[in-house]
Amino acid sequence: MPSEKIAGYEIEYSGVLLPNTERWAAYLNIYGPSCNPMHRNNIFKFQRVLIEQEFPNEAAAEQAALSAARGMLKKS
Template structure:
């Protein structure tokens, strides 16, 4: 599961193979800042995103989950200003 830090957020994104299918879904979790380094503050719990879309490869699903995460983080930053 790829993990990436964008600003103060940590994202985990992955492709999950769909049941009884060769296709993949996109999964994402976003963690925000925490005052305790031993605790992760999940602000977007792990779940499937882009639920109306199936992907032919795991890499395509991961890429879509990452795009979704960046979009959510940017929207959150705009609300803060």
């Protein structure tokens, strides 16, 4: 699963193939800062984002999920 760090947050994002289709959904997981390097503080559990959108391929879904995460972190 691709990941990126932004301002102390670790973002994992992915595209998941929707059942019985050839379309993809954007999924996201965000971990917040933690004082213990062996523990990740999950603040946004792995779930679908942009639920009304479907994407033609995995890469497009991944980029949409990453963009959603950036927007969420910008607001906080």
